[in-house]
Amino acid sequence: MTSSTELVALSSEQFECLRLIVGHMIPASEKHGVPGADDPKIMADMAGTIGRDFDALSAILDIVNAAAGGHLGDLHTAEQRDLLADLRLRDSALFGVIEAVAARAYYRDDRVLKSIGVEPRAPFPQGYVVDEGDWSLLDPVRRRGAIYRDAG
């Protein structure tokens, strides 16, 4: 299938802005033994899978950089965090695209998947097992009898 989306790269300013934002969004955790979303391997993956979100993402990154007075990275970490919180408060939907782009790369990283108990593999061809369940639970539904309306 042909995709109408050309592969275009973010500018280095945009990429740096993205790295800082996703670092605030999903920081590394010692407790869970996982990297942050700004981990270099995850960032490289993220850059390659922006896909159809490219235009929306680059527009938002430009907005964030502009709100920071040029570059988000010029602010101290706490200032960055406050600015992002403020922008999100004003327009949370704006950040939905960044959350999607970040989550798509972060939550398929082997280290992260192992930490949440998911085997790092494609679903096909192995598939998964799902319990059959207890079919006797239907007995009360059967006992109640027909509930559809007679349409004549």
Next chain:
Amino acid sequence: MNDPVDVLIIGGGASGAAVAWNLAETRMRIVCLEQGDWPQSSDYPSNGRNWESRQSEDFAISPNRRASSADYPVNDDASPIKVANFNGVGGGTVLYAGHFPRFHPSDFRVRSLDGVADDWPIDYRTLEPFYALNDRMMGIAGLAGDPAYPDKEAVMPPLPLGKTGETFGQAMNELGWHWWPCDAAINSREYEGRAPCINLGHCGHGCAQGAKSSTDITYWQEALRNRVEVRTRCRVSRIETNEDRMATGAWYFDANGEEVFQPAEIVVMACNGIGTPRILLNSASERFPDGLANSSGLVGRNLMFHPYALVRGRFDKTLDGFRGSRVFMWSMEFYETDPARGYVRGYCYQFTRGFGPVMQAINGMADGLVPWGEGHHDAYRRLFDRQAGMVSICEDLPEEINTVTLDTSLRDGNGIPAPKITYRIGENTQRMLDHSVARGTEILLKAGAQDIVTRSPLSYAGWHLLGTARMGTDPKRSVVNEWGRSHDVKNLFIVDGSVFVTSGGVNPTSTIQAIALYVSDQIKARLHDLFD
């Protein structure tokens, strides 16, 4: 110009495939023009490690997001519900979840029973044999004996309930409310050479296992064996007519972008509730100035979507997560009219399992349950594999102000005007949505859920496209007659969701296909005086 054919089917989705198969035994020369390609199961997202990100690319549900060469853009700015479809052989069934309820008998008699909209010119009994035939052709898993329906046979055993189904089943029993394993267009065991479901959890973006019954691997395989020809990457722009006001065939753009004419004795429209009115309206001519088959003015009117609401909660035990078929259980407790509820008609619940790792994060953040920063990981782990819920599928009553028209500026890759959707949710439907959110919340609380989130209406859920060329006996109030033939053009048939008079409160595909089989049966039975 191509050689003439007996039957030209436009659109190779759910209904086009069923008609092609059913007419094949007549030995007529049958060609289907389909704007998309044959889907390849090796392209489906679940083949790759990056399965969740691929779900929002080539197999995204929005044609505007996919924007592939097979897609036409849809201007749905003036609608709170956005259109979802798939353009390729199999049509919407390539991406559908496979929830496969039939209409209920009352759905065909809403005017008589509830004083709203119109009765259908056909009834449940008329369609019953075609529902059954379609169940066999598609391969439907289910459990006989559902008290919400007249008796019907199950083709194969139901899909597993899983931990999620058990949890909700218990809660529904405590409330004394109906539930049942759903009919699903998914193999629970090997069927007609197709493998059983292996719980990929991927029904909504193409089934790599081939266990989900999309028509590219069911009806179309049989139809091809019976010498029906499918011409892919051929997009029809308009139907041509002659001075006898009969259709003579269709103009289409082939894969090279050349405009070609395909002459035909019979033309069958199967482009869905948006694609069909689009082509009929674009076929306006001196003879048919308001669009083809549109003397009633109803082509493109009465668009119905089925507004959806979603209710989801967090449990303190592990459920099935993203593993397992998307669909497994339904409730018809609130399906039939109860005047005490403040609205007429009703809805069904389709219960849902959890999310994959990525979608869990995206939804968790969107719902405010997974914060940015410090608390992200703990909150995520509280949710992952522990969320489940349901969607309600609400009956949408037909309203002439809900329309598909031709956009005056937006065009597809071949320069054909794009459809423009103008739609709003009616008052009755809104009350039904609210009711379904309240009752859904009650179910989740009874099941022990916390952190309940609701969304109503779901905006990216315009996947049931109905009503825009309705069926009826009165040519002033309908576009096709009671067996699918246009009142105005005697060799033009419509077999897709456009012909629905009302929407019912269940997913429509089994009814769309039953109608397609019924109409094609009528064509076979009336071959000698078809155009009288």
